[in-house]
Amino acid sequence: MMRKPWAALGLVAALLVSPAPNKPGAVAVAAETSITLKVTKEPLSEVARLIAQQAGVPIRVEARADTIIPNLDLHGSLEKILEVVGRFTQLEVRKEGEGYVLAPPAAPEPAAPAPTTPPIAEVVARVKPCVALVVAYITAERARAQGTAFAVGPDGLLATNAHVVQGASAIQVAFAEGQSYYAAVAALDEDRDLAVLRVAARFRQYVELGDSDRLREGDSVALTAYPLALELLRNGIPLYASTAKATVNAIRPATTLVRHEPITYIQIDAPVNPGSSGAPLFRTDTGEVVGVVQAKLATNDVQDSGLGFALPSNLLRPLLRAARDNPVKAPSGAPEGITPDTVPLALSPAAPAAGESVAPSQRPAAQSAVTRPYDLLPPPQAHAIPEPNPAPGVVAMHAPGGKLLADPARPRLYVADFGGNSVAVLDTESGKVLRRVFTGSKPRGLALAADGRSLYVANSGGSEIVILDLETLQPTGTIPLSFRPFDLALGPGDRLYATAAGSVATTLRALDTRKELEVALAGVPLAPGAILAAARAGQAVFAADRGAAPAALFR
Incomplete structure (x- = not known):
């Protein structure tokens, strides 16, 4: 077969x-x-x-x-x-x-590889070297502003907020790695609060701008900034940028600052503090910058609202084009790097170019600046009060609420002009105002130093005490605080005692004026706005709650 x-x-x-x-x-x-x-x-x-x-x-x-x-x-x-x-x-x-x-069944086609998202640590590591501290000396306010900027290209351009650098006679940009440069303003938009700086350098690392129009509520973002950098430096903490993760809580309609034209703000839930202005807000999945941190919501009673705001990065694009078309040159010379040992109270002006000179009147005086308490919402210069005084024996102030303090060694009266963001110095013999010294946001409490050479001013609108030199009548420094101070008194051990403003009861605080350290004292919490008085020999401090029955005595 x-x-x-x-x-x-x-x-x-x-x-x-x-x-x-x-x-x-x-x-x-x-x-x-x-x-x-x-x-x-x-x-x-x-x-x-x-x-x-x-x-x-x-x-x-x-x-x-x-x-x-x-x-x-x-x-x-x-x-x-x-x-x-x-x-x-x-x-x-x-x-x-x-x-x-x-x-046999057909072999399934290999699935397309899922897009991989780099860990956030890798994204932060790419962005952080592009971020720098900005220190600006504001001549008109005798003030020193601090903020953050970030490199936006290889051509020496950095972006920040206009309110950080506007009106500055000298601007310094410092990176945590040690590079430090003088900067010129290449473009500025006061209406949208954005600025572009130019330094004499080529950047090898710079951020990539993303499309802020594609940002949605719930997106994961982060910001890298230098919050309170100068205050930390003065306490021995080296310059270092810090990063905070956040969520986009809202894309809010708003208006611009000057022309009141429609604009959008990015609302985030990251901590925003003095020095954070101008920081890049970037996506945690790509590192693309989608916003420029600008402000936080703060009121007299609530400073830590948890609500921060950033400007969309797309607003920055036309300003970058204008900056690249602007032929202004970056200042020559390299300033000394900012370290715990070289924290400037005021910046020296950049070295003049060949053939140029700087008049002495244009040079900022050394040891005469004060850091703005809230560069995010800078206190305005109050309008001038006409002289002579409105009536015999009357001295006009912008708004009541500040303390009066007589100087036992001089014929002077110091008045905290709450509404004028200043301290008025009066001659008690003539009744005339000798000078009005800009000190910061909403000064209230006053206290004389033990040697009588300095005046301590509590800025209730910020979180600091300003030190005023009584010989030059110029601010010489600040003491950063963790709270908003209300009243001051010099007590035992030459310690400075302070009560808190706001809406939450807190215990009395003691400040070591030599080390500029803050200590919370045990005891019964005092209502906000408690008033202080010191015994003549400085061996006792009295504190009274406003509207409360008992007074508290501290020895």
Whole structure:
């Protein structure tokens, strides 16, 4: 007996079972034709032959032709019978030409690799070297502003807020790695509170601006800034940028500062503090900068509201174009780096270019500046009060609420002009105002130093005490605080005691004026705005709650 050719191969890789020639349309007819299949432990090749013979269409077995099919007794359509056979042999049934094929399931196409998001630590590591501290000396206010800027290209341009540098006679930019430069303002938009600085350097690392219009509520972002950098430096903490994660809480409609044109603000829930102005707000998945940190919501009663705001990065693009078209050159010379040992109270002006000179009147005086308490919302210079005084024996002030303090060694009276952000110095013999000294936001409490050479001023609108030199009548420094001070008194051990402004009861605070350290004292919490008085010898301090029954005595 002649053996069939396919049988001689043993395991058959492919088998074609063909019945008699078909007429056109036979496949469609066969699919609807009912057939009967009765087999008892037959190989798949034989089962396929029997099905093809009844249906009148070719059936090809691509694999597993020798698989034994158990007892089957089926009656139904061709496709139903083939489906059952396919389940037994783990083969797929597919149409092929005028017939069918039993074949292994097609291998699934490899899934496209899921996009990988770099860890946030890697994103921060890319952004941080591009961020710098900005220190600006504001001549008109005799003040020193601090903020943050970030490199936006290789051409020495950095972006920040306009309110950090506007009106500055000298601007210094310092990176944590030690590089320090003088900067010029290449473009400034007071209306949108944005500025672009130029330094004499080429940046190897700079941020990539993203499309702020694609930002949505709930997006994950972060900011890298130098909050309270100068205050930390004065306490021996090296210059270091810090990062805070945040969520986009809202995209809020608002208006610009000057022309009151429509604008949007990005609301975030990250901590924003003095020195954070101008910091980059970037996406945590890509590192693209989508905003410029500008401000936080703060009121007289609540300084830590947890609500911060940033300007959309798309507002920065036209300003960058204007800066690149501006031929202004960066100041020459490199200033000394900012370290705990070289914290400037005032910046020296940049070295003049060849053939230029700087008049002595344009040079900022050394040791005569004060850091703005809240550069995010800088206290304005109050309008001038006309002289002479409105009535005999009356000295006009901007708003009541500040303390009066007589100088025992001089014929002077010091008045904290709460509404004028200043201290008025009066001559007690003539009744005239000798000088009005800008000290910061909403001064209230006053206290004389033990040696009588300095006056301590509590800025209730900020979080600091300003030190005023009574010989020059100029601010010489600040003591940063963790709270908003209300009243001051010099007490035992030459310590400066302070009560808190705001809306939350707190205990009395003691300040070491030499080390500029703050200590919370144990005791009954005092209501906000408690008033202090010191015994003549400075051995006791009295504190009274405003509107409360008892007074507290501290020795």
